[in-house]
Amino acid sequence: MATPIDLHEVAEREREARFRTPWRTKVCNSTACASAGSGAVLGAMRNLVDEEMALDVTVVPTGCMGLCSAGPMVRVLRRGGGEHAYGRVDSEVAVQVLRSHVEHDQPVADHELDDEMPFFARQERIVLANGGIIDPDRIESYVAHGGYSALEKALTTMTPAEVLEQIRLSRIRGRGGAGYPAANKWSLLAAADGDTKYVVANGDEGDPGAYMDRTIMEDDPHRLLEGLSLAAYATGAGHAYIYVRAEYPRAVERLDRAIRVARRNRLLGRRILDTDFDLTIEVRIGAGAFVCGEETALMASIEGRRGTPRLRPPYPTEHGLWGHPTMINNVETLANIPAIVGRGGEWFASIGTPDSTGTKVFALAGDIVNTGLIEVPMGTTLRDIVEEIGGGIAGGRPFKAAQTGGPSGGCIPAEYLDTPVDYDSLRELGSIMGSGGLIVMDDRQRMPDVAKFFMEFSMDESCGKCTPCRAGTVQMHHLLDKITSGTGSYRDVRDLENLCAVVRDTSLCGLGQSAPNPVLSTLHYFKSEYDELIGVDDA
Amino acid sequence: MMRERRRTLTVSFDGVEVDAYVGESVLQCARRHQVDIPSLCFLEGLSVYGGCRVCVIEVAEDLRLRPACATTVAADMEVSTDSPRLKAYRKAIVELLFAEGNHVCAVCVSNGNCELQDVAVHVGMDHVRYDQRSPMRAIDASHPKYLFDPNRCILCTRCVRVCDEIEGAHVWDVGSRGQQAVLTTDLNQPWGTSTSCTWCGKCVAVCPTGSLSYQGTAVGEMHHDPKMIVRLAAARRGEWIDPEEYR
Numbered sequence: 001m002a003t004p005i006d007l008h009e010v011a012e013r014e015r016e017a018r019f020r021t022p023w024r025t026k027v028c029n030s031t032a033c034a035s036a037g038s039g040a041v042l043g044a045m046r047n048l049v050d051e052e053m054a055l056d057v058t059v060v061p062t063g064c065m066g067l068c069s070a071g072p073m074v075r076v077l078r079r080g081g082g083e084h085a086y087g088r089v090d091s092e093v094a095v096q097v098l099r100s101h102v103e104h105d106q107p108v109a110d111h112e113l114d115d116e117m118p119f120f121a122r123q124e125r126i127v128l129a130n131g132g133i134i135d136p137d138r139i140e141s142y143v144a145h146g147g148y149s150a151l152e153k154a155l156t157t158m159t160p161a162e163v164l165e166q167i168r169l170s171r172i173r174g175r176g177g178a179g180y181p182a183a184n185k186w187s188l189l190a191a192a193d194g195d196t197k198y199v200v201a202n203g204d205e206g207d208p209g210a211y212m213d214r215t216i217m218e219d220d221p222h223r224l225l226e227g228l229s230l231a232a233y234a235t236g237a238g239h240a241y242i243y244v245r246a247e248y249p250r251a252v253e254r255l256d257r258a259i260r261v262a263r264r265n266r267l268l269g270r271r272i273l274d275t276d277f278d279l280t281i282e283v284r285i286g287a288g289a290f291v292c293g294e295e296t297a298l299m300a301s302i303e304g305r306r307g308t309p310r311l312r313p314p315y316p317t318e319h320g321l322w323g324h325p326t327m328i329n330n331v332e333t334l335a336n337i338p339a340i341v342g343r344g345g346e347w348f349a350s351i352g353t354p355d356s357t358g359t360k361v362f363a364l365a366g367d368i369v370n371t372g373l374i375e376v377p378m379g380t381t382l383r384d385i386v387e388e389i390g391g392g393i394a395g396g397r398p399f400k401a402a403q404t405g406g407p408s409g410g411c412i413p414a415e416y417l418d419t420p421v422d423y424d425s426l427r428e429l430g431s432i433m434g435s436g437g438l439i440v441m442d443d444r445q446r447m448p449d450v451a452k453f454f455m456e457f458s459m460d461e462s463c464g465k466c467t468p469c470r471a472g473t474v475q476m477h478h479l480l481d482k483i484t485s486g487t488g489s490y491r492d493v494r495d496l497e498n499l500c501a502v503v504r505d506t507s508l509c510g511l512g513q514s515a516p517n518p519v520l521s522t523l524h525y526f527k528s529e530y531d532e533l534i535g536v537d538d539a
Numbered sequence: 540m541m542r543e544r545r546r547t548l549t550v551s552f553d554g555v556e557v558d559a560y561v562g563e564s565v566l567q568c569a570r571r572h573q574v575d576i577p578s579l580c581f582l583e584g585l586s587v588y589g590g591c592r593v594c595v596i597e598v599a600e601d602l603r604l605r606p607a608c609a610t611t612v613a614a615d616m617e618v619s620t621d622s623p624r625l626k627a628y629r630k631a632i633v634e635l636l637f638a639e640g641n642h643v644c645a646v647c648v649s650n651g652n653c654e655l656q657d658v659a660v661h662v663g664m665d666h667v668r669y670d671q672r673s674p675m676r677a678i679d680a681s682h683p684k685y686l687f688d689p690n691r692c693i694l695c696t697r698c699v700r701v702c703d704e705i706e707g708a709h710v711w712d713v714g715s716r717g718q719q720a721v722l723t724t725d726l727n728q729p730w731g732t733s734t735s736c737t738w739c740g741k742c743v744a745v746c747p748t749g750s751l752s753y754q755g756t757a758v759g760e761m762h763h764d765p766k767m768i769v770r771l772a773a774a775r776r777g778e779w780i781d782p783e784e785y786r
């Protein structure tokens with residue numbers, strides 16, 4: 001058996017290496033920036049550095065820096081302090097940055113981003129703390145930034161019950177959509193009978209436009225492994241799965257590699273860090289269906305069966321994978337765990353609001369100046385997110401609505417911009433936190449069109465098991481189609497409203513139960529737009 | 540009778556108290572007491588599926604609806620089976636089924652002997668509010684003895700379950716999803732070419748619509764026999780069954 005990793009030594013060595021060259025440039029190589037050409041930027045920088053020995057700089061690929069709309073992003077760091085951020089960098093600009101900034105200490109003004117701008121300054125990063133900082137493929141990089149210290153602390157100084165107690169103190173709620181208190185679920189698994197128990201990380205992330213979980217899995221895979229390990233330790237599970245949607249091949253690759261490296265370093269497998277704790281983690285690839293994110297469908301899929309939800313109870317903690325007690329947590333929920341165990345549950349609970357503690361990652365999209373990934377304390381107002389962090393509406397147009405929760409959520413109009421973004425406030429407004437998609441819309445968007453877009457999504461993603469969801473979404477979509485094309489009538493809107501209630505109240509799983517939300521919320525806040533489309537005289 | 544020895548508790552249906560066996564479902568209990576809760580996918584003897592949603596009920600003040608087939612009785616449970624909301628929802632669900640497939644009774648082999656038709660009458664459906672989707676799925680007539688018309692299928696999966704759980708052949712399964720969801724035989728090959736089908740006919744016996752029928756039956760001639768499975772399943776459990784009740 002190999003000797004376990006010496007975390008302190010690795011961290012020390014890595015920190016020393018940081019100062020080997022006076023300059024370091026970090027190139028965001030996450031999926032968004034990669035698709036904008038960060039590969040070429042990395043290549044151009046490395047070529048130049050290879051050719052010219054005089055350039056004393058280390059080039060590091062990193063995960064997401066956040067401001068995707070300004071991608072590819074680059075950061076230049078100088079030994080002894082001083083950091084500059086650049087946006088919209090191509091290979092030419094990259095060379096310019098090295099020539100001018102690194103060689104002559106003259107920042108390239110044209111492409112420089114203001115690090116004090118609210119987009120960066122107003123964020124509070126726990127889950128994304130390593131974004132744009134570490135090299136996702138190097139465990140040393142994660143360890144140098146405190147990685148695996150929480151696991152080491154838990155395994156060597158805490159009992160499973162003590163770890164669970166910290167989760168309880170943190171009052172963290174699940175980031176997968178419903179906001180169920182994580183400690184309750186963990187306690188159920190910890191108390192469940194049986195030698196075989198499973199923990200599952202839900203990385204199916206099917207909401208259109210959402211990429212929070214993808215970014216965590218791709219850019220900080222060891223954080224997820226550490227979170228899962230802590231969850232398994234606290235609950236007595238010996239085996240864990242990470243369920244990743246098939247559309248995320250890069251996440252699968254990075255996680256597979258991270259698992260291999262962790263095993264080699266005795267952070268996974270038998271007798272982890274020379275303690276009595278054993279754990280194996282396996283990646284399972286999804287079947288390309290939104291509904292497979294629903295926990296009972298997800299378990300069916302892992303077992304190799306058709307991914308359809310089943311009736312609950314029994315809940316997974318009573319009857320889960322192959323009949324054994326199983327706990328399913330969202331990727332972001334688990335990615336918060338190392339910080340909670342490392343810094344204490346009370347520290348975590350001091351962030352956010354009393355009922356929604358901690359931070360939340362959002363994928364900011366739509367008609368807004370700064371699009372990208374942000375992490376803010378729970379309870380930040382929608383206005384702060386849209387106007388400050390998001391930089392306001394593109395082109396100076398008026399704000400119309402913010403859509404949260406994707407196909408299960410709703411649209412929030414301008415009069416509620418000062419609402420704090422937390423689980424309960426959003427629910428009161430007829431929307432949900434969901435997994436963190438946040439789409440901002442300006443005055444050109446017609447709300448019935450938005451409702452139709454999401455209904456089409458739900459219709460296509462319905463598994464077909466229960467009648468109201470399978471047949472009801474088809475009829476609701478058909479009615480919305482009539483209404484938005486101007487051939488609908490007063491009766492169609494009334495039928496639509498009735499169907500919303502039927503599908504919401506009688507569907508088997510959350511997909512059908514929440515599919516009417518985009519319709520209900522737009523009918524509630526933007527009824528006049530429906531009236532206009534059907535002609536008011538029609539009534 | 541074995542059943543008499545089971546432990547009981549008290550529940551109420553629409554304000555009327557009745558005795559219930561510990562562990563039985565609300566639907567089973569209601570049926571024993573002649574409380575009529577319509578259902579389609581449920582069949583005594585097969586595993587509970589909970590997909591049709593026709594048997595939804597309310598429990599006390601809980602706003603959340605539950606399928607009676609999958610809700611276990613509990614002491615002093617107050618079940619409401621026919622509130623205005625439930626009636627409206629059930630009717631809407633049955634209408635959705637009628638709009639989704641081609642359920643034209645006048646030309647159907649099961650006309651007059653059809654559970655879907657009975658449920659539609661039960662919920663008082665006199666017309667369908669929603670636009671007909673009029674699917675045009677190919678009928679599978681490749682089996683020498685039986686016929687499968689997917690346009691009359693309501694995806695209750697009784698055939699899937701009976702074939703897997705009672706016959707042990709697992710010929711049937713569900714393929715695709717959402718409105719494309721359809722029953723398949725073997726690996727989506729014509730039924731007639733199936734190497735796993737035993738020709739036992741249990742799938743046909745349990746079908747609640749005219750979707751599965753015998754070759755050569757004319758309009759109104761098809762008689763299904765779901766009780767056959769109820770008897771068979773009870774016999775396998777070693778239970779005595781009342782021939783009158785299960786005829």
Ligand SMILES: Cc1cc2nc3c(=O)[nH]c(=O)nc-3n(C[C@H](O)[C@H](O)[C@H](O)COP(=O)(O)O)c2cc1C
Nearest residue numbers: 174175176202204205293294295329330333510511
């Ligand atoms: C249709 C549907 C899709 C879902 N998709 C996801 C998903 O992609 N990721 C996720 O974490 N949870 C998803 N959920 C929620 C899960 O069922 C489950 O509640 C969640 O993973 C629990 O994690 P948490 O307690 O950490 O929030 C989905 C639920 C439904 C009904």
